[in-house]
Amino acid sequence: MAAVNANRRGAAPTIEVQGIRKRYGRVLAVDGLSFTVPPGRVTGFAGPNGAGKSTTLRLILGLDAPDEGSALIGGRPYRGLRTPLREVGALLDAGAIHPGRRADDHLRWLARSNGLPVRRVREVLEQVGLAQVARRRAGGFSLGMRQRLGIAAALLGDPPALMFDEPVNGLDPEGVHWIRGLLRGLAAQGRTVLVSSHLMSELEDTADHLVVIGRGRLLADAAVRDVCDAASEGRYVLRTPRPAEAAGSLRSAGAAVTVSGPDSLIVSGLAADRIAALVTAAGVTFSELTAHRASLEEAYLRLTRAATDYTASTEERR
Numbered sequence: 001m002a003a004v005n006a007n008r009r010g011a012a013p014t015i016e017v018q019g020i021r022k023r024y025g026r027v028l029a030v031d032g033l034s035f036t037v038p039p040g041r042v043t044g045f046a047g048p049n050g051a052g053k054s055t056t057l058r059l060i061l062g063l064d065a066p067d068e069g070s071a072l073i074g075g076r077p078y079r080g081l082r083t084p085l086r087e088v089g090a091l092l093d094a095g096a097i098h099p100g101r102r103a104d105d106h107l108r109w110l111a112r113s114n115g116l117p118v119r120r121v122r123e124v125l126e127q128v129g130l131a132q133v134a135r136r137r138a139g140g141f142s143l144g145m146r147q148r149l150g151i152a153a154a155l156l157g158d159p160p161a162l163m164f165d166e167p168v169n170g171l172d173p174e175g176v177h178w179i180r181g182l183l184r185g186l187a188a189q190g191r192t193v194l195v196s197s198h199l200m201s202e203l204e205d206t207a208d209h210l211v212v213i214g215r216g217r218l219l220a221d222a223a224v225r226d227v228c229d230a231a232s233e234g235r236y237v238l239r240t241p242r243p244a245e246a247a248g249s250l251r252s253a254g255a256a257v258t259v260s261g262p263d264s265l266i267v268s269g270l271a272a273d274r275i276a277a278l279v280t281a282a283g284v285t286f287s288e289l290t291a292h293r294a295s296l297e298e299a300y301l302r303l304t305r306a307a308t309d310y311t312a313s314t315e316e317r318r
């Protein structure tokens with residue numbers, strides 16, 4: 001990768017979102033959201049479809065104005081940055097490139113209009129694996145290739161801060177693996193990296209820290225490990241050959257019980273020794289009673305369950 005602006009200029013900027021609110025007609029897309037994105041780590045920005053992630057990124061990039069609050073990059077609004085592409089790179093809508101434009105022409109035009117050295121065009125095309133198709137028109141690109149071209153544009157100014165909206169969209173498994181490495185590499189160079197996704201599995205191996213939103217509000221702002229810990233607390237795995245009977249006796253004592261396999265239950269609301277006593281009193285044997293360790297996916301589903309917009313039973317938002 002080319003020389004790092006972050007190192008040349010000292011610390012990369014922190015992105016600070018303070019109490020932003022944005023309404024589109026009847027929809028309150030972002031509802032008083034605050035969080036910060038420091039340099040040197042990958043911050044995952046997660047939430048169900050329609051949670052307000054893209055709106056938040058657009059507000060940070062000054063593409064839309066908040067009704068309330070502020071979004072600052074290194075203490076300044078995006079519109080106040082003197083050379084924006086050298087300071088913040090962003091991938092928002094990869095489909096937005098004119099279909100008739102060739103990949104390298106698109107980047108050359110961006111470089112010239114932003115006062116960036118044209119040699120960067122070849123460097124970023126190589127970095128994203130598009131050097132061989134540089135003269136092809138974007139209209140003939142697959143979604144994955146358009147994503148890579150959008151990422152090349154974000155990297156063009158060698159910026160110390162980067163924001164990617166759903167960058168994995170359309171990428172094949174090799175592409176997904178590549179983007180994980182790219183994001184982690186950018187953070188390891190000391191850059192500020194914010195990456196959104198509605199799928200937790202995409203952030204699991206990439207993000208160090210998570211900001212989770214639902215219906216425009218903050219649900220969690222914590223290290224990935226802490227998000228899992230919070231979802232694990234007070235929950236136990238009970239393995240038994242007679243799960244239905246065990247569940248019945250535990251529920252009648254006030255426990256919340258979910259079936260997690262043909263012979264296993266997840267139990268919460270009771271202490272471990274009480275669970276053991278109740279099951280034994282019901283004449284049910286068990287082979288395991290241990291603290292449950294929630295996966296990130298499970299933690300995320302628990303966090304966002306109440307804030308998921310489009311479920312089988314709910315068709316309209318607000």
Ligand SMILES: Nc1ncnc2c1ncn2[C@@H]1O[C@H](COP(=O)(O)OP(=O)(O)OP(=O)(O)O)[C@@H](O)[C@H]1O
Nearest residue numbers: 024027029047048049050051052053054055056198
């Ligand atoms: N320009 C707009 N005009 C009207 N409504 C909008 C506009 N932009 C966003 N919305 C609405 O605001 C809400 C938040 O949308 P947003 O695209 O920010 O969510 P998201 O978390 O990025 O979702 P996804 O994961 O589906 O991309 C949605 O209900 C959306 O329909």
